[in-house]
Amino acid sequence: MSNPTNLQYSAEHEWVALDGDTARVGVTAYAADALGDIVYVDLPAVGDTVTAGQTCGELESTKSVSDLYSPVTGEVVEVNEDVDGDPSLVNSDPFGRGWLLVVKVTATVDLLDAAAYDALLEA
Amino acid sequence: MATNDPTPRTTPLHAVHTALGANFTDFAGWQMPVRYSSELAEHRAVRTTAGLFDLTHMGEIELTGPGAGAALDHALVGRPSAIGVGRARYSMICAEDGGIIDDLVVYRLAEEHYLVVANASNVAVVAPEVAAGADGYDVEVRDTSEEWALLAVQGPASAAIVAELTELDVPSLRYYAIDAGTVAAPDGAVEVLLARTGYTGEDGFEVYCRPSDAEAVWAALQQAGEPHGLVPAGLACRDTLRLEAGMPLYGHELSRDTTPYEANLGRVVVLDKPDGFVGHEALAKRKEQGPERVLVGLVSTGRRSPRAGYPVVDPATGAEVGEVTSGAPSPTLEKPVAMAYVPPHLAAPGTRVSVLLRGSLEDADVVELPFYTRNR
Numbered sequence: 001m002s003n004p005t006n007l008q009y010s011a012e013h014e015w016v017a018l019d020g021d022t023a024r025v026g027v028t029a030y031a032a033d034a035l036g037d038i039v040y041v042d043l044p045a046v047g048d049t050v051t052a053g054q055t056c057g058e059l060e061s062t063k064s065v066s067d068l069y070s071p072v073t074g075e076v077v078e079v080n081e082d083v084d085g086d087p088s089l090v091n092s093d094p095f096g097r098g099w100l101l102v103v104k105v106t107a108t109v110d111l112l113d114a115a116a117y118d119a120l121l122e123a
Numbered sequence: 124m125a126t127n128d129p130t131p132r133t134t135p136l137h138a139v140h141t142a143l144g145a146n147f148t149d150f151a152g153w154q155m156p157v158r159y160s161s162e163l164a165e166h167r168a169v170r171t172t173a174g175l176f177d178l179t180h181m182g183e184i185e186l187t188g189p190g191a192g193a194a195l196d197h198a199l200v201g202r203p204s205a206i207g208v209g210r211a212r213y214s215m216i217c218a219e220d221g222g223i224i225d226d227l228v229v230y231r232l233a234e235e236h237y238l239v240v241a242n243a244s245n246v247a248v249v250a251p252e253v254a255a256g257a258d259g260y261d262v263e264v265r266d267t268s269e270e271w272a273l274l275a276v277q278g279p280a281s282a283a284i285v286a287e288l289t290e291l292d293v294p295s296l297r298y299y300a301i302d303a304g305t306v307a308a309p310d311g312a313v314e315v316l317l318a319r320t321g322y323t324g325e326d327g328f329e330v331y332c333r334p335s336d337a338e339a340v341w342a343a344l345q346q347a348g349e350p351h352g353l354v355p356a357g358l359a360c361r362d363t364l365r366l367e368a369g370m371p372l373y374g375h376e377l378s379r380d381t382t383p384y385e386a387n388l389g390r391v392v393v394l395d396k397p398d399g400f401v402g403h404e405a406l407a408k409r410k411e412q413g414p415e416r417v418l419v420g421l422v423s424t425g426r427r428s429p430r431a432g433y434p435v436v437d438p439a440t441g442a443e444v445g446e447v448t449s450g451a452p453s454p455t456l457e458k459p460v461a462m463a464y465v466p467p468h469l470a471a472p473g474t475r476v477s478v479l480l481r482g483s484l485e486d487a488d489v490v491e492l493p494f495y496t497r498n499r
Contacts, residue, residue, distance in 0.1 A: 033146075036359060037163040039452045040426050058481070060428060062162055062451050063359050065481070091161075 172352030173278030182246025198256025277327030324368025369493030
């Protein structure tokens with residue numbers, strides 16, 4: 001499993017694509033695979049404030065439920081409506097069409113680069 | 124106990140599972156396939172075509188001798204002596220206090236030969252309990268788990284698949300019946316026991332063979348099944364399949380703190396056996412008193428699933444009055460379903476209850492079990 005080098009990662013298996021002060025957020029292929037077939041994604045609403053390291057939603061598979069942690073702090077400016085209708089996008093294209101949120105970032109925390117995240121998965 | 128073993132055991136099919144790309148999980152001390160690709164696809168295959176499972180982790184206990192039937196009548200809550208040769212019965216073994224030690228399938232292979240199939244997590248407890256219950260009878264009790272591999276083919280296409288591989292009269296094999304025969308494997312015929320039983324709510328077969336023959340039997344079933352749409356299937360879909368079929372799982376719906384009556388399985392208890400049985404007194408009392416909680420089906424009105432351990436709340440009082448034992452999004456019904464213990468006054472179908480679902484109360488409706496019944 002190779003994680004894109006243009007993204008940053010949290011230890012909770014979220015990825016972040018930073019563009020200026022906006023961050024697109026999703027979960028990694030590793031997380032999606034570990035959960036199994038995702039059948040429901042509960043996301044915050046546009047306008048909600050999310051805090052780095054805090055729960056902001058849920059990913060539910062037939063087998064289990066996993067909290068979605070926000071890897072950044074800021075205001076949610078966009079949520080992926082497509083995954084609401086088709087949660088399997090998170091499994092089939094976690095780094096692409098399965099993205100979850102866009103956040104207008106007010107504060108960041110230390111995130112991992114792809115090499116550090118790969119190392120975390122291998123540990 | 125095996126579950127405390129730091130190194131999980133593997134089945135004789137481990138290399139096959141690895142080659143098929145299985146994700147593994149530790150289950151009752153065994154490393155078992157949880158899914159091969161997608162548990163939803165595997166679930167749907169079992170409902171529409173067929174799935175192939177490795178169940179070698181299940182435990183087998185054999186009783187042989189003239190006292191075998193009477194010994195089982197004493198050790199278990201049912202009456203295995205009344206099972207016809209070649210037939211099977213769902214049963215339970217209970218403790219003196221009536222608590223369920225395990226749920227079992229009992230096969231009568233011959234007049235004086237029974238095969239008892241126990242849950243993997245319980246076989247180390249069940250085998251000595253059966254032996255203790257059989258004490259004083261003319262019977263030999265052996266834990267033969269090491270001598271059997273177990274594969275299951277489940278789904279509407281399973282009869283057609285199995286029929287291609289055996290000389291046994293598959294269409295005539297009745298539900299909950301077993302027969303000895305062979306399966307045509309790539310390198311020749313392999314001796315098996317073929318039972319028309321399962322744990323998915325579908326027509327299906329369980330195939331018992333020697334562990335050294337397991338790869339050959341798997342290969343034969345996979346090859347014969349592929350044109351019918353058979354796929355290898357893991358424990359994840361097995362759990363959602365049995366949940367939809369309303370089948371209890373030990374450690375969830377059944378436990379030492381539960382008697383068969385709470386689980387709506389009082390029908391498996393035969394109280395009027397002439398020589399009594401282990402747990403008789405406690406179970407007779409429980410039947411008379413009536414259960415304080417009953418197992419029901421819940422269908423959630425929202426999209427989030429009640430899960431095992433979540434409290435059930437009486438909406439009239441706000442009090443926590445029950446507990447979810449199993450729950451998942453149902454792939455067939457496409458909504459969350461669960462089983463839960465609730466007090467009798469909330470057990471009628473149509474009753475609305477609340478489930479404390481990760482911090483928020485969500486509505487769920489009590490329904491009849493099972494959630495899913497196949498068309499016969």
